[in-house]
Amino acid sequence: MTLTRDALHLELLRNCNPGPLAESDALLWMVLLHTHEIRLHPGIVTDGDRGLVSFAALTQRHVASVIADLWAERKGDRDERSDYAYWYRLYNTQAPYETLADVPTSLLPRISELRGALAQAPGVAAVVPED
Numbered sequence: 001m002t003l004t005r006d007a008l009h010l011e012l013l014r015n016c017n018p019g020p021l022a023e024s025d026a027l028l029w030m031v032l033l034h035t036h037e038i039r040l041h042p043g044i045v046t047d048g049d050r051g052l053v054s055f056a057a058l059t060q061r062h063v064a065s066v067i068a069d070l071w072a073e074r075k076g077d078r079d080e081r082s083d084y085a086y087w088y089r090l091y092n093t094q095a096p097y098e099t100l101a102d103v104p105t106s107l108l109p110r111i112s113e114l115r116g117a118l119a120q121a122p123g124v125a126a127v128v129p130e131d
Helices: 010-016 022-036 060-075 082-096 110-119
Strands: 036-040 044-046 050-052 122-128
Touching: 010 036, 010 060, 010 110, 022 036, 022 060, 022 082, 022 110, 060 082, 110 122
Parallel strands: none
Antiparallel strands: 036 122, 044 050
16 A cells, blocks of 8 residues: 555545544544654655654644535545534544643543554554654
8 A cells, every 4th residue: 555645534534534633532533643753664655755653743734624625525525524624623622732731531432542553554563642
């Protein structure tokens, strides 16, 4: 499997979420992708002539866009949740966490489950919290 930088996060979430995406899990995926670096095995993502292996945590806007795209694919229609602005607003009002240390302890077990699922995705070497 070889991916582009632009397709990486969406493809990883497709692998980790084969069924319908619940809004509560979508928000936790946002937290995970905003607070964690993803390290891949060499050769998974190419950018010109070089293979990329490390991807910093996404910005809030970028992760909102990824979730909006995934939502539209999974639900088969274009409602307000297919717009990145919906997820960006939701993140900032319900889960404005900048680091894993900011996340309430009640959410950590589910985020750990999602991190484990992401770590098992094809091509992923590690999923590491950023400071």
